[in-house]
Amino acid sequence: MDMKTYKELNEVIYSDRLKNGLTVKMIPKKGYHSVYAVLFTEFGSIDHEFIPRGEKKYQTFPYGVAHFLEHKLFETRAGDISQVFSAQGASINAYTSNTKTVFLCSFTKNKRQNIETLLDFVQEPFFSDQSVEDEKSIISQEILMYKDDPDWILTQGLIENLYPDHPVRIDVAGTSESVESITLDMLNKNYLTFYHPDNLQMVLVGNIDPVETLQWIKHNQGKKFYPKPMKIERMINTKSGKPVTKSRNITVSVNLAKVSVGVKGHCFELGEKEAFRHILCMEILLDLLFGETSANYLSLYDKNLIDDSFSYDYIFERGFDYVSIGGDSRLPKELAETIQTILLNSSQNPDMTPAHFSLVKKKMIGESIQSLNSLGYIAQEFVDQPFSELTIFDYLSVLKSISFEELQHVAKDFFRADQMSVFTVDPKRQ
Template sequence: MDIKTYAELNEVIYSERLKNGLTVKLVPKSDYNSVYAVLFTEYGSIDHRFIPRGEREYHAFPYGVAHFLEHKLFETRKGDISQVFSSQGASVNAYTSNTKTAFLCSFTTNGRQNIETLLDFIQDPFFSHQSVEDEKSIISQEIQMYKDDPEWALTQGLIENLYPEHPVRIDVAGTTESVQSVTVEMLKQNYQTFYHPDNMQMIIVGNIDPAETLQWIKDNQTKKVFPLPMKIERRIKTEAKEPITKSREVHLTVNLAKVSVGVKGHYYKLNEREAFRHVICMEIILDLLFGETSATYLSLYNDNLIDDSFSYDYVFERGFDYVSIGGDSRNPEELAGSIQNILLNTGLNPDLTFGHYSIVKKKLIGEYIQDLNSLGYIAHQFIDLPSDKVSVFDYLSVLKSITFEELKVVAEDYFKSERISVFTVKPKMD
């Protein structure tokens, strides 16, 4: 078992790659009563074209299979696994993103039982033709419900603008048409390819004994037989140089218009540590330009261009990265123009100063230290980080090492007019 100590934070990660390929990472927190466990696979909605296990040719599967599979894994031969966890004093949940599928449970008692249940239900799938047919209508209703949500429309619309050909443009759940074409055989092919232990990680954070917990997992895994690990061959069009849709709008039932300005990135090909550093750089830059300590934020607020819904985000995933900035506005065109002007003139921006950088850096350090009080935050960071070569506990040292000059170079390189797009949700016309 490998042990990595972070003395400054008084944190330790115990990790081991088991013989079947499963990576286990344990973070003991003896001063907590609860435990947060996650089992996730490097498999999400964009992974719809790949070579299935045992075959030689690429197959294109319907959009939404990863999400569909996540739903069906909860149905075991004994019924809904949620009830089993509940009877053991645990809560369970799951989600599918563009690049990962994660299953999570939290508990204070019955540690071994709950950890084994988490492993067992995911590693012993049960698919029936009838249950798959029943699930289609459930997911189709879910997709239709999303389409009526203005916030979903804003987010998805911007992604479609930035990535007109990339599979990320399709909602994680798929489309009503694609879901109807999912079969039991497709679910099995996707499961056998992506749910092998070699493509999965188990993260456990909380009141645990690392050696004892690792032994529980090893005992559980040695009882099971898995095929040999294989290199997963995916085919995803990254379209880094493909043109974007510069501007689009839709009309929905909203009282106030919503606007989002996006910037399509080109940094997703960085190596693990470079990617981790870049993500933190972008976090600082966006906070400098649009955070509540910036003159820009105050000016936009005083001009009634933004309200409390205003936000900004940087998404960095396997195969794509982008910035999104915006919110509700009485004058979406003016807000979009102001945001673009700020992005394209960072060198002249009064908020991009060493003094402001020092303030933001201290703020981010404080927020980070506070976030480490949450077991869920720590566990989710292992899922969300761009690589398993770095951890949530590396954040502080990297943040401290980032220089003001480095930020200016990154900002100037990232924000280019040809990569900027605007999507607007406006009130329906009478």
């Protein structure tokens, strides 16, 4: 078992890679009573074309299989696994993203029992033709529900603009048509390929003894048989042939228009250290230009262009990255134009100064230290950025080393007019 110590933060990461390939990372936290456990696989909605385990040719599967599998794993021979966890004093949740499927569990007692239950229900699937058919209507209803959500429409619409021929343009759950075409054989092929321990990571944060906990996990895994690990061959078209859709809108039953400005990135292929640094640079940059300490934010608010729904984010995933900025607005066109002007002229913007840069960095350092009190936040960061060398505990040292000149270079490189897009959700006129 490896141990990495962060003396400045008084944090330690214990990690091991088991014989079957399962990666385990443990962060003990003194003074805490609870444990936060996460088990996740590098398998999401964009992974729909790959070579299945034991085969030689690429196969294309319907959109939504990863999400479908997440649903089905909760059904075990013993019934709904949520009830089992509840009886053991634990809560369980799960979600599927574009690149991952994540199972989250928290508890204060029955540690070994809950850890092994988490491993067992994910690693011992129980599928049948009838249960697969029954699930289709449930997921189809979920898809229809999201299509009535204006915020989902806004987010998905912008992604479709930025990535017109990338699988990320399809909702994580798939479409009603794609879900209907999913079969038991398809689920088994996807499960055997992506749920091998070699593609799984387990992260435990909180009141744990690393040595004892690792023994429990090794004992659990030692009772299970898996074929040898293999490299997963995925095919994702990251080199888009279609240009960004510059502007698009849709009319929906909302009281106030919603608008989002996006910028398609090109940094998802960076190496681990460069990617980690780039993500932090983008977070600082967006906070500089649109955070509550910026003159831009106050101006947008004073002009009645934004309200409390205004937000900004940088998404960095395997195969794509992009910026999104926006929210509800009485003047969506003017807001979109103003945001684009700020981005394209960031080097001359009054908020882009060394003094403001220093203020934002200090604020982010304080927030980072405070966030380390949250077990769930720590575990989630290991999921969101599953780098092998760098973690949330490297955040402070890298953040402190970023210079204002570096930030200016990142802004000039990233904010390009030809990669910008606007999506608007307009209210229906009476």
